[in-house]
Amino acid sequence: MSAKVITVTSGKGGVGKTTLTANLSAALAGLGHKVTAIDADIGLRNLDVVMGLENRIVYDLVDVIEGRCRLRQAMIKDKRKTDLYLIPAAQTRDKMAVSPSDMILVCDQLREVMDYIIIDSPAGIERGFQNAIAPADQALVITNPEISAVRDADRIIGLIESEEKGPAQLIVNRLKPKMVARGDMLSVDDILEVLAVDLVGVIPEDESILISTNQGLPVTMAAVDGTIAGQAFNNIARRLSGEDVPFLDLTPKTSVIDRVRDWLNGK
């Protein structure tokens, strides 16, 4: 078995790297794959919190690299899925505690026993990003429909290409179809026109995401898959594992009631 290593990155902070990593990992595990998520954000770890595994951390990535434990000991098994593991980052250290070659070594050990390794990259383009991208077979760039996030995504796509990890694939997060319809938000097409890369997913703005990250329960893990964002994440997982899944129809509903409500709200 040889796993595929996928790095989730964005350049800009706060666009949804950690949320995507948690939900994509859970969704892939839900499809029956063996998945390990790795938090490469040493010193500002979050993936453990979003996945609800914070209180089970005993050893972390830096412990593995510095030889204080075996790799297996740092892998926290998510009991809610059959084959989902998390390797958390160290919180009391910084990016310099890990080198790109360390990351390659860790991933090479995992490749033998996993189907997918999903790496959550820190924001920025410095050492933390270098660490996260070094072992990648595939890079997912996530962005929001706003100019600054798209700028940073453009920069990071260039860096991914110069690391010869390209072509990067794009995910647009927090899209508000109604704002796009009014012309107040960049559309997916606008973003693709600038970035010129393949699109693997569009995730609409969804309040359930905030609730789920606060609860430490990824939406793709919830028993009832009712949320639209959850569907979008699941679709991304299926596309990455080779299925041809059509994109969700996110065009805003234009029922009479909606139009009247919008008119009353002055929109």
Add this chain to the structure above:
Amino acid sequence: MAVLMSESITIKGVRDGLLIILPNDGDFASVYTLLQTEIEQKHQFLMGSRIILQCKKRPLTEFQLHSILTLFAKHELSLHTVLGERMETRDAARALGLGTRLAGSSTDLDGNVIRERKTAVTTLPPEANSLLLRETFRSGRSVRHDGHIIIIGDVNPGAEITAGGNVIVWGRLRGLVHAGAYGDETAVICALDLNPTQLRIADKIAIPPQENGRKPTPEQAAIRNGQIIAEAW
């Protein structure tokens, strides 16, 4: 006794090993480069030595100290003790598991009196060796101490406290505490509000249950029948 002088880094042979004295001025990057050149030049002479690093008034962060540690490790030098007048330097050294004073000396190797922090009581005999810290430990801070640790302040999630003995938190404990880290199963952890991410005593690990609407009450965690139990304090 060998005395090697460079532009601003001094290396001396002393009873406990080799003493490297960092200059007080210059930014960390330039001092690091100086140190690197010095070590590379005198590699043959220094190899395998036990190093005592004197930082004097220079504040070093854990990160900076760690990069020095990595540099030393690359040249097969073992950093043993970090001396310095700045509290942050000594905190950083402790967090990395390094000593911050030489046994039985109240002066440094230049003959200057080491000014101990008023709150850090480290001059008691080993069995009463306690570290008193009056501050709030936020995410990412870590403290390691062989004896007991007493904290007047909160310990937030993401902070790590490791003690050879007991740990008392006069405040909210929401992070991670490891008491009896060298295997002492009689060690206890007390807090005014015991609501940790995880507790460890000796080699036992406990994850407290999530209780909704709990009222903060002082509690003490100890090992009872092989399990970590929290009881009213």
